[in-house]
C-alpha cells in the first residue's frame with residue numbers, strides 16, 4: 001500500500017487550479033495505490049464575518065458552502081474513472097475553531113456518511129485580543145495576531161498545541177476525523193521569525209498529551225511533506241521531535257503531500273519510507 005493521504009483539488013481557491021484528474025494520474029505514475037481527496041471544508045459564515053486577520057485569507061481558504069455538492073460529485077466521478085488503477089477516497093480537511101464546535105459537528109453529521117479519511121487541522125488561532133488570525137497565510141498576519149508570543153517562541157508553540165489538544169479531545173460523534181493534519185504547522189514561518197528549532201520540555205508535555213488522545217481515539221498523524229518546500233519552514237510537519245515521540249507512543253503515521261498542484265503530488269515520499277523502516 002502506498003497512500004497519499006492529504007491532497008487538494010482544482011476547486012481549492014488558493015491552489016494551482018490544475019485538473020485533479022492530472023494530479024491522480026501523477027500519483028498512479030509514482031506507484032500510489034491510494035489517493036485521499038481532502039479539500040478544505042467551508043469555514044463558518046460567522047467566523048468569516050468576524051475575522052480579525054486579512055480578509056483575503058478567509059476569502060480564499062476553503063470551499064464555499066454552495067460548493068459541497070460540486071466537490072463530492074467531482075470526487076465520485078474521479079473515484080469511478082480511476083477505480084481500476086487507484087483507490088480514490090473523498091473527504092475533507094476540516095478546520096478546528098474553538099468557538100464553532102457546533103458548526104463542525106453539524107458539518108460532520110451531514111457529510112460524514114458520504115466521506116472517508118477526514119482530517120482535523122488548525123490554520124487559525126485565537127489571539128489575546130479575542131480575534132482569530134491565520135498561522136500559515138503570511139508572516140505579517142502571524143505577527144499581527146501573535147507578536148508577543150513570537151518573542152518567546154515556546155509561548156507561540158504552546159498556544160498552538162493547547163488548541164490542537166482541544167481539537168483532538170472533542171467528541172465529534174460517529175464521524176470523527178481520522179487524522180491530525182500537519183501537527184507542527186505553527187512552524188511554517190520558523191526561519192522568518194527565528195523561532196526555536198526544538199520544542200521545550202513544557203511544550204513537549206502538550207505534544208505528549210495530544211498523542212495520547214490521538215492514540216486513544218485511533219487517530220493517525222499526517223506525515224506532511226509540504227513544509228519541506230516552504231521557504232521559511234524547511235522541515236517536515238510534524239518534524240523529528242514529534243515523529244520520535246509518536247513512534248514511542250505508538251501513534252500511526254500516514255504520508256500526505258498536501259498537494260495543491262500536479263508537481264506536488266507524492267513529493268518527499270521517500271522520507272516517509274525511511275521513517276517507516278526505522
Ligand SMILES: [Zn+2]
Nearest residue numbers: 008012040260
Ligand atoms: Zn490548502
Ligand SMILES: [Zn+2]
Nearest residue numbers: 093121181182
Ligand atoms: Zn492544511
